[in-house]
Amino acid sequence: MAFQNDLFLRALHRQPTERTPVWLMRQAGRYLPEYNATRKQAGDFMSLCKNPELACEVTLQPIDRFGLDAAILFSDILTIPDAMGLGLFFEQGEGPKFNKRIEAEADIAALGRLDPSAELRYVADAVSTIKKALSQRVPLIGFSGSPWTLACYMINGGGSGDDFLGVRKWLYSRPDALQQLLEKLVVAVSDYLIMQIEAGADAVMVFDSWGGFLPEAHFERFSQKHIKAIVERVHAASIPLRRRQGFTDGQPTPVIVFVKGGGQWLESIAATGAEGVGIDWSTHLGQARGRVGSRCALQGNLDPAALLGTEQHIRAEVARTLESFGPVSSGVGHIFNLGHGISQFTPPDNVACLVEAVANYSPKLR
């Protein structure tokens, strides 16, 4: 069954679009009163993630309210380490934390192969529930954290105030052990994303939120090559999967890779084979297009702080962002998004202003 709105997938495949599609990282979140109401009903954040019906409800809220062009599974980038037994939790007003952390080689050896269809069954259930509820209005994006970013949290036991210095220490003291952990995570992330595709995800995204903290000399070895392995596994597995789902184009499920702080390494990120590359607000979209725009679609890159400003500034920033990408010609693709997740302090009306500005302005660039 065709999508009512397939702008997102067309842009991701660098096919012609009549306007620029838009969705926002963390679009189902605390800035929405309806989200807060559902979350209250669920209890805490992880209970909301683990309840397929309620996860479906919050996934659809921003689609219903703003008419965004893609839905993204409501979940967390850290479900895998949680399922591996590290015990993810969130304290009021704080970032993610783990009960246990990886401290030594033995902790890595002790990590068994994850069976997502058992330990992360709730995610597959959420995807199929959302997919059904969406009834082909817009495509659904599945996602996971990247191996490096998961390893950062698993070793550090939570977020970091010092660019994960303690994890970077491993690069210079036990790189082999770190690679063992990353290789286990490649398998887990791949299996997990493939499970999401099996359950109905139309595209998947890999978040390398902390890739930008890697030294340039080590980014490829400790992050890029592992993401590349995941893209290859997802592509290979998704071709027969999609055939069974009735698609006749022989194409794999498209992948988007986002490395926050990775603006200097776009060529390397594009070389993962991903169909889309996320761009944060420190990189000029037009320059990114010149470097990798003929190989992949670009997604981004408005500063989330712009949504805390006035409507006049939001309209100006949307126009500037669209113009920085430039005229949308054949063979390039732009998906409008923020350069990072939306802030909890965003007035919902400002998101409506952004969506309207993209709809009004982007056709002029065609």
Place this chain on the structure above:
Amino acid sequence: MAFQNDLFLRALHRQPTERTPVWLMRQAGRYLPEYNATRKQAGDFMSLCKNPELACEVTLQPIDRFGLDAAILFSDILTIPDAMGLGLFFEQGEGPKFNKRIEAEADIAALGRLDPSAELRYVADAVSTIKKALSQRVPLIGFSGSPWTLACYMINGGGSGDDFLGVRKWLYSRPDALQQLLEKLVVAVSDYLIMQIEAGADAVMVFDSWGGFLPEAHFERFSQKHIKAIVERVHAASIPLRRRQGFTDGQPTPVIVFVKGGGQWLESIAATGAEGVGIDWSTHLGQARGRVGSRCALQGNLDPAALLGTEQHIRAEVARTLESFGPVSSGVGHIFNLGHGISQFTPPDNVACLVEAVANYSPKLR
């Protein structure tokens, strides 16, 4: 009187050097037991900054221990907002905080013109005390935070866990007020650096620690142009100052600009007119050299986490860093440094290993 060791200044002026000079950001710090002893004597961090004799003592400690090629004034990047009445303090294990913060236009209007020779007399006294104690062994670097970075702290009231989202909000809601604050800081930082030069600083460095959080579209307007104005003021004022100090070369005091996270904007940073540009560990030194190396010297860029690793890794990383810059030919300059401040967890012996590795390996690249 000539320096016993002027490698640092020669590299900064892109003149021939027989080996690569090295100093480390935050080289006088908590990783040194002798520093901790002096700090205990002073009481807290700010009391140490404000005591010229003890500030001199800690400034010289890493020179004495490691034979580094430049000394840097022991102080903090936030002395200016402190002198403007915001009340800087440090709590155990936490970053800098202010008693008062800039919340509205009226708070900016209320900031008077700073007279560094009165309110920051202790810094001039520290510089002249250190300069005397050094007795021309190596050059002395003075420094300040950049206007944007100072504004981040002044508006936020301290550090930030969200890339200074609340400050970036000003870009989109009251950019004019923010510019007023930045312009006041241009005058204060310039006057402050000129005072340090008058007291004996041989070079000055501007730390734009949070410049990398600016969106690319706004970096020039909210940070670069203000740093450029400072470089121009410092250059203009230092020519007659140096003449009075007995220098006959007619040259200004050299300036180093370091924008953490600014690797994508090196051309713009070099266009400030600074003699040296700091490079963090996310940028390849050789690529940086290709982009701006004929206009300015480059300083950096070892990951500080490498100093937490094994000696074998430290030697390999030093060699890799020197090789990434490439053969040191005429008209280019490289000053070895870290890509950010040294960690408090660094074993001092690892710094000795680094200094020795630079001394042993760098002559081979000539």
